[in-house]
Amino acid sequence: MSLWATAGVVALGCLIALEVVARRSAGIPGPLTEQAKETIFAPKPGPLYGGLALMMVVLTWRQRFIAAGVAIGIDVVFALVRWAIDAEVADGHCFGNGALWVMLGYAVIALTRRSGRERVLLLKGVGLGLLLVMGRQTGDTWLLITSKTRPTVLDQYLATADHALGNPSWLMGRIIQATDPIGTWLLGVVYAQLAVAAIVVMLYQLRKVRTEGRFPRHHLVRTFLLIGLLGPGIYMLFPVVGPVFAYGPGASGTGGVQWAVANLWPHTPPPLSAPHPMPYDEITPRNCMPSLHTAWATAIFIHTRTGPRILRYAGTFWLVATLGATLGFGYHYGTDLVAGVVFALTIEAALRSFDRGWDRSGIRFVTYGAIVFVTLLVSYRYLPVEMAEHPWVCGPLLMLAMASVVYGYVSVTGLRQPTAAPARRQEAQPEPV
Structure with a gap:
């Protein structure tokens, strides 16, 4: 088969x-x-x-x-x-x-x-x-x-750990409100049309399929789908609804403030206290950890690096705007975004290593990325108070952990597409989606 x-x-x-x-x-x-x-x-x-x-x-x-x-x-x-x-x-x-x-x-x-x-x-x-x-x-x-x-959510843990990053969701939420309606409209379009941006990149990568009679060895479709397949499994392990729901007015029909800790977002950062699991309604998805919008936008950014200049600029804009939207609309904590970047790079590296054949550098990096991701989740769950009490140490450590994964990914892949196998081999072993 x-x-x-x-x-x-x-x-x-x-x-x-x-x-x-x-x-x-x-x-x-x-x-x-x-x-x-x-x-x-x-x-x-x-x-x-x-x-x-x-x-x-x-x-x-x-x-x-x-x-x-x-x-x-x-x-x-x-x-x-x-x-x-x-x-x-x-x-x-x-x-x-x-x-x-x-x-x-x-x-x-x-x-x-x-x-x-x-x-x-x-x-x-x-x-x-x-x-x-x-x-x-x-x-x-x-x-x-x-x-x-998942009747209870872990938002208090992430909100506490987010003190180490300076509560970026609260900061971006105030910026979005200050630039309303232009900022709200622009970031809203970017956030809602992420799939459209991905399809544009996919079509560019697959534009020669008909003439060449085969698919490229690696393209965005696989990364996009695998992120969407694996991400919800983490949702089940680490259920989180997001700042606008746990600390703000929420959305119409989801219970709103009556389920929230308090109506604090985005003007008042949550006070530092011992976090606890909190009950929430049976309507709002627990889809924050990791931020899959961030993971998908990161994948789009990576796959536009080998495209023409306009596509590279668009990929960069979509990544930056998506990060701003996920925080500014109160859908995610800063810790979600850090985990989302690590999650995306690890999956992308694993797919590229699978295409070109697993070697020592690929195995090392995928293992390292997975370890960093798990360490982030464990730290958010069991060390949030310590992270909040020492922001000048833990904040840079979080960013350094993410940066190390970015550096490792670039070192291993160089942001290049895997070299295509010879045509004869392609016929014997059809390339994967």
Whole structure:
């Protein structure tokens, strides 16, 4: 069985397992059920057309125009039917069914009308698009599971440890309020459209797939999906809702201040005291530790380093703006961001080492990155008071730990893409997603 087929089987197994976990532990439908609904019902806002765009990298230009036209046509029909019967839509969003139907249709075409390398390439494209779409459903399911199965959160521990960094979320929150509405609007767009930025980079990296007849050895899709797959597991171990929910007004309908320690964010940093686990509602996701927005933005930054100048500038801007948004909107503590950078670099290095073959330097760095990440989590949980009482020591130590991982990553990889294997080897061992 090829590596692509193995990856497909593993992905399907993970989705089935998550479906079972969601129904048994949280009493909610899982990602397979939710995705099946979107073939007929109005889809949630998400990367359905982004998935279609990724799939189309394996098509000719004529086939791309046809696929896009068919998808839009199907969506127009669905929208007219919903309007005629006055059907409800998710957050006013009613487009995306067409993209899903076209991807599924090309899967059928690949199995029934194609053969040999053309079938394999088309199936890889369909799989890539569907993986991105299912990644959204998987993430949504995980967030619901965290809110249903983790009744207490550890925000007080991170808020205490954040004293060592100078309470950056409180500082950025005040800056955002001072620059409202321009700052709020700009960072809001960056934060909400992170997936769009990632898809742009993915399309650039995969632009030659059709002409070369193969995928590059390493690209952003794999890193993006693996971060989203592993991150929620840490959410379950370290449930945190974020400053705006634990120390501020929260969001409408989530319980807000009645669940918060106090209404302190962003004007009054929390007082230094012994932290305790605190109960929270069953609606708000526990999705702060580590900051996956930071991890994804870091991955985008890395993968734009080998692109043209405009892409490099865009990657840098998106990283800086994402860091500002995650803190300024009160969604994350500074400690989350430090962990998110380490998390992303460790995963990225592991994938690159897998591509080029594991060597001593790759093994050492991945091991080191994992140790630093675990050490950060343990320190946040068991030493937050000590960190807060000695900010001039612990703050620089946190930044030094992150900087050491950044330095190690650059030393090992040089921010270069792994060298592609010879064409003959590619035929014998299809490159992984």
